[in-house]
Amino acid sequence: ELFGGGVSDDAWEGLEELLISADVGVAATMQIVEDVRRRARDEGVTEADGVVALLKDELRSALEVPDRSLARATDDEPTVWMLTGVNGTGKTTTIGKLAAIEEREGRSVVLAAADTFRAAAADQLGLWADRTGARLVRKDEGADPASVAFDGWMAAIATDADLLVVDTAGRLHNRRELMDELGKVKRVVEKKSGPMDEVLLVLDATTGQNGLAQAGAFVDAVDVTGIVLTKLDGSSKGGIVVAVQRELGLPVKLVGLGEGIDDLAPFDPDAFVDSLFE
Amino acid sequence: ALAQRLDDALSRVRGRGRLDDETVDATLSEIRLALLEADVNFKVVRGFVSRLREVLVGEEVSKALNPSQQVVKAVHAELVRALGGESVTPDLSGNPAVIMLAGLQGSGKTTAAGKLAKQLKKKGRTPMLVACDLQRPAAVQQLRINAEKVGVHVYAPVESGDPVAVARDSLAKARDTGCDVVIVDTAGRLHIDTELMGQARDIRAAVDPTATLFVIDAMIGQEAVNVSKAFLDDVGFDGVILTKLDGDARGGAALSVREVTDRPIVYASVGEKMEDFEAFHPDRMADRILG
Ligand SMILES: Nc1nc2c(ncn2[C@@H]2O[C@H](COP(=O)(O)OP(=O)(O)OP(=O)(O)O)[C@@H](O)[C@H]2O)c(=O)[nH]1
Numbered sequence: 001e002l003f004g005g006g007v008s009d010d011a012w013e014g015l016e017e018l019l020i021s022a023d024v025g026v027a028a029t030m031q032i033v034e035d036v037r038r039r040a041r042d043e044g045v046t047e048a049d050g051v052v053a054l055l056k057d058e059l060r061s062a063l064e065v066p067d068r069s070l071a072r073a074t075d076d077e078p079t080v081w082m083l084t085g086v087n088g089t090g091k092t093t094t095i096g097k098l099a100a101i102e103e104r105e106g107r108s109v110v111l112a113a114a115d116t117f118r119a120a121a122a123d124q125l126g127l128w129a130d131r132t133g134a135r136l137v138r139k140d141e142g143a144d145p146a147s148v149a150f151d152g153w154m155a156a157i158a159t160d161a162d163l164l165v166v167d168t169a170g171r172l173h174n175r176r177e178l179m180d181e182l183g184k185v186k187r188v189v190e191k192k193s194g195p196m197d198e199v200l201l202v203l204d205a206t207t208g209q210n211g212l213a214q215a216g217a218f219v220d221a222v223d224v225t226g227i228v229l230t231k232l233d234g235s236s237k238g239g240i241v242v243a244v245q246r247e248l249g250l251p252v253k254l255v256g257l258g259e260g261i262d263d264l265a266p267f268d269p270d271a272f273v274d275s276l277f278e
Numbered sequence: 279a280l281a282q283r284l285d286d287a288l289s290r291v292r293g294r295g296r297l298d299d300e301t302v303d304a305t306l307s308e309i310r311l312a313l314l315e316a317d318v319n320f321k322v323v324r325g326f327v328s329r330l331r332e333v334l335v336g337e338e339v340s341k342a343l344n345p346s347q348q349v350v351k352a353v354h355a356e357l358v359r360a361l362g363g364e365s366v367t368p369d370l371s372g373n374p375a376v377i378m379l380a381g382l383q384g385s386g387k388t389t390a391a392g393k394l395a396k397q398l399k400k401k402g403r404t405p406m407l408v409a410c411d412l413q414r415p416a417a418v419q420q421l422r423i424n425a426e427k428v429g430v431h432v433y434a435p436v437e438s439g440d441p442v443a444v445a446r447d448s449l450a451k452a453r454d455t456g457c458d459v460v461i462v463d464t465a466g467r468l469h470i471d472t473e474l475m476g477q478a479r480d481i482r483a484a485v486d487p488t489a490t491l492f493v494i495d496a497m498i499g500q501e502a503v504n505v506s507k508a509f510l511d512d513v514g515f516d517g518v519i520l521t522k523l524d525g526d527a528r529g530g531a532a533l534s535v536r537e538v539t540d541r542p543i544v545y546a547s548v549g550e551k552m553e554d555f556e557a558f559h560p561d562r563m564a565d566r567i568l569g
């Protein structure tokens with residue numbers, strides 16, 4: 001009912017505003033709408049429903065990826081996942097949720113509290129370890145984060161754990177020394193473990209265009225393998241992930257849907273695209 | 279930067295006469311894109327651009343500035359005005375004065391509580407931090423550590439239960455310990471969570487704050503409008519704290535929040551340490567939004 005009948009310029013503008021209001025961003029919106037306009041012309045689509053279907057299809061293919069599952073170690077050593085991202089996006093909470101899933105599926109988990117900076121960060125992760133039966137590895141505030149991650153790996157090896165998850169401090173991507181510190185945490189673990197199986201960037205669904213800058217910087221620093229899109233239970237649509245995948249090839253693997261232990265789900269691109277139109 | 283983007287639109291303008299309609303339209307179109315890229319909400323942009331049209335139409339072309347610089351100057355001035363013009367000093371008089379913090383999850387409330395306490399202590403007040411987030415794991419401990427870091431009292435009697443009761447009891451506690459300003463930290467909550475918005479309203483009613491401050495992350499996108507409107511309507515607030523301004527987000531949310539709630543942004547949080555806290559400056563924010 002955006003259109004009435006036929007697709008006017010106003011209607012196209014309405015579609016642009018829909019995408020912009022979902023934080024898809026100006027550049028991505030213009031490109032996507034232009035592609036849809038061209039396809040509509042080429043395929044002779046003149047009705048509103050047809051155009052919306054083309055747009056959904058365009059968005060859906062922008063988010064396509066053959067395998068969205070989290071990678072695991074293929075040898076006998078523990079799988080290693082590290083969570084990164086700017087401050088307050090939901091890294092620690094997501095790790096708690098992941099630990100719950102893994103423990104429920106019979107896999108043993110070590111959680112390394114490598115956020116040694118923020119007040120009560122290790123305590124917060126520790127409470128999630130308690131809830132899930134995961135083993136916590138921590139040090140005091142101010143300890144070297146890489147040494148905690150390293151200790152996590154050693155504990156995982158010593159206890160023959162299936163999985164090590166490394167929690168890191170939130171950090172703004174324009175802080176050079178903090179991004180270098182993150183790189184060091186990764187290198188120190190990988191010296192022992194080999195390449196990490198997943199380096200997840202946690203993006204808050206409320207984030208605007210800065211999310212793209214964040215993704216670019218974290219990719220450069222630690223070679224991100226996938227995105228966790230959190231707080232999708234809010235009113236924000238998280239459209240920034242469209243640009244993140246289009247420009248950086250980074251897929252969303254998981255979504256956070258609340259503050260509870262079970263509020264984590266695999267990313268469903270169909271549901272995501274549908275929700276842009278709700 | 280914006281001036282360079284406007285050069286094309288203004289390429290035929292020479293150093294006299296007035297800006298014609300066609301030139302104004304091309305210029306406004308470019309400004310609209312710049313504001314959207316800065317995360318200003320698209321409806322707020324619409325309103326702002328139509329006000330700009332009135333400013334620019336018939337604007338006499340300056341002989342002193344090149345046309346792009348002149349337009350940027352006019353846009354900047356309008357943006358500064360929209361952001362409140364100048365810094366404000368909140369009235370936090372009262373004994374005890376009560377400040378309540380509210381906002382979305384992860385926006386920076388617990389950290390801001392410590393910063394506010396540090397700043398007030400520096401000004402000779404005796405603050406007390408009150409732990410009313412009884413939900414997030416280790417939130418109370420986080421506030422306790424912040425209190426210790428800045429050397430102020432903390433009232434954190436429980437780690438679960440009813441935050442309204444804790445808030446209410448904190449006032450007597452403040453009087454007993456000689457604290458003259460109470461800062462109430464609350465749990466992050468979604469503006470669409472009716473139950474938790476009701477709880478925030480109840481906390482506010484229980485302590486009747488001198489100032490309720492809405493804490494919002496500078497990197498927030500288009501939903502800044504819906505979020506801030508909901509917090510204004512369902513909880514009520516007097517001012518805003520904009521956080522994580524040490525990042526490189528353009529921060530268009532600042533304009534969106536101000537336009538839609540007509541509440542001043544009072545403080546800017548500019549880092550993770552307890553001293554990274556300052557008055558909000560509309561002119562600096564305008565520079566940042568315009569890129
Ligand atoms: N509604 C909602 N809240 C979430 C979600 N994920 C995390 N949160 C909340 O967001 C806030 C921040 O979560 P944390 O896990 O501490 O975030 P973090 O990235 O570890 O934060 P730092 O370590 O300080 O950078 C908490 O209040 C969480 O409960 C989600 O999917 N939905």
Ligand SMILES: Nc1nc2c(ncn2[C@@H]2O[C@H](COP(=O)(O)OP(=O)(O)OP(=O)(O)O)[C@@H](O)[C@H]2O)c(=O)[nH]1
Nearest residue numbers: 087088383384385386387388389466522547548549
């Ligand atoms: N770089 C930067 N980080 C900040 C700033 N303010 C807060 N933080 C960080 O942002 C993260 C979230 O801060 P919190 O104070 O825990 O946020 P909160 O609103 O209390 O979170 P919830 O209680 O879960 O809703 C932490 O890592 C803080 O250190 C800021 O101005 N700059």
Ligand SMILES: [Mg+2]
Nearest residue numbers: 091092115121
């Ligand atoms: Mg954390």
Ligand SMILES: [Mg+2]
Nearest residue numbers: 387388411417
């Ligand atoms: Mg908090």
